[in-house]
Amino acid sequence: MPPATYLGYAVTVGTPHVLALGTGYRDGWLITAFMGVLVGPWIALGAQLHRSEAFAREQALAFQLRSSELERKALDARLRLLQARVEPHFLFNTLANIRSLVRRSGGADATAMLDHLIAYLRAAVPTLGNDHATFEHEQQMVCAYLELMRMRMPDRLRYTVHIAPEALVLHCPPMALLTFVENAIKHGIDPSETGGSVDVRVTVQAQRVQVRVADTGVGLQPRRADSTGTGLSNLRxxxxxxxxxxxxxxxxxxTPLGTVAEAEFPVRRGGPA
Incomplete structure (x- = not known):
C-alpha cells in the first residue's frame, strides 16, 4: 500500500521526489499510506465475503433446480407405476372372457368381442407412455370397454357416454375416466342380478372439469361405505x-339404488407443454 500511494502522489505532483517537496507532502503521503494499510484489508475482506456469498447463492439455486428436476422425475415415475397397476388386469380378464366365448360358440360373439378389444388396445396403447392423454382418448377406451362388458352381460348392462365437445381436447390422466367406469361395473352392475345402467358425463364449468359416473347397480354396500376401494384410491x-x-x-x-362417483379438477389443455 505505501508504494502504491507514493506512486499516486508522484503522478499527481509530476515528480518522483515527493519527499523533497516539503513536510506537507510528506505528511499527506504518510497519512494516506497509513489509512490504506488500515482500511485496505477490510475492503479486500468485504469483497471476498461478497464473492463467497454470491457463489453460495449460485450453488443453492443450482441445488434447488436439481432437486426440483429430481422431484419431477420421481413424480413421473410414480405416476407411471400407478398407471401400470391399472392396465393388466382388464386385458387378462377380457382375454379370459374371449376364451370362454370361443369354447362355447366359436362364432360371431367371439369375433365381435375381439373387434372391441382391438379398438380398446388401439386407443390405450398410444397412451401407455404418454402423460398428455385427452378426454377424446379416454372416450374411445371407455366406449370400447363398455361394449366389451355389454357383450359379456347383454341383458344386464345399458350405458350412455356424454363428453362435452369442449372437454375432448382437455388433459385427462391416462385410464382415469376408465377407472371410474370399471369401478361402476365391478361394484355396481356385476353384483346385481338384474344389472343396471352406467351413465358417464364430463362437462366443463368455470374452468373446472367435472366428471360424473353413475350406475344403478347394487349401490354402496356396508363394507364399501367407508372406503373408495383400491381403484378409486389409486385414481385419487x-x-x-x-x-x-x-x-x-x-x-x-x-336414489333409489346405485352409486355415483365424481371428480373435479382444473382445466388443462392436452398435448405436450
Whole structure:
C-alpha cells in the first residue's frame, strides 16, 4: 500500500521526489499510506465475503433446480407405476372372457368381442407412455370397454357416454375416466342380478372439469361405505400427482339404488407443454 500511494502522489505532483517537496507532502503521503494499510484489508475482506456469498447463492439455486428436476422425475415415475397397476388386469380378464366365448360358440360373439378389444388396445396403447392423454382418448377406451362388458352381460348392462365437445381436447390422466367406469361395473352392475345402467358425463364449468359416473347397480354396500376401494384410491393419487391439491374425488349413493362417483379438477389443455 505505501508504494502504491507514493506512486499516486508522484503522478499527481509530476515528480518522483515527493519527499523533497516539503513536510506537507510528506505528511499527506504518510497519512494516506497509513489509512490504506488500515482500511485496505477490510475492503479486500468485504469483497471476498461478497464473492463467497454470491457463489453460495449460485450453488443453492443450482441445488434447488436439481432437486426440483429430481422431484419431477420421481413424480413421473410414480405416476407411471400407478398407471401400470391399472392396465393388466382388464386385458387378462377380457382375454379370459374371449376364451370362454370361443369354447362355447366359436362364432360371431367371439369375433365381435375381439373387434372391441382391438379398438380398446388401439386407443390405450398410444397412451401407455404418454402423460398428455385427452378426454377424446379416454372416450374411445371407455366406449370400447363398455361394449366389451355389454357383450359379456347383454341383458344386464345399458350405458350412455356424454363428453362435452369442449372437454375432448382437455388433459385427462391416462385410464382415469376408465377407472371410474370399471369401478361402476365391478361394484355396481356385476353384483346385481338384474344389472343396471352406467351413465358417464364430463362437462366443463368455470374452468373446472367435472366428471360424473353413475350406475344403478347394487349401490354402496356396508363394507364399501367407508372406503373408495383400491381403484378409486389409486385414481385419487394419480389425479393428485397430475393436478396437485386442487382435486376433489367423491363417492356417494343415488336414489333409489346405485352409486355415483365424481371428480373435479382444473382445466388443462392436452398435448405436450
Amino acid at each position: 393419487e394419480r389425479l393428485a400427482l397430475a393436478f396437485g391439491d386442487d382435486v376433489q374425488v367423491r363417492l356417494g349413493s343415488t
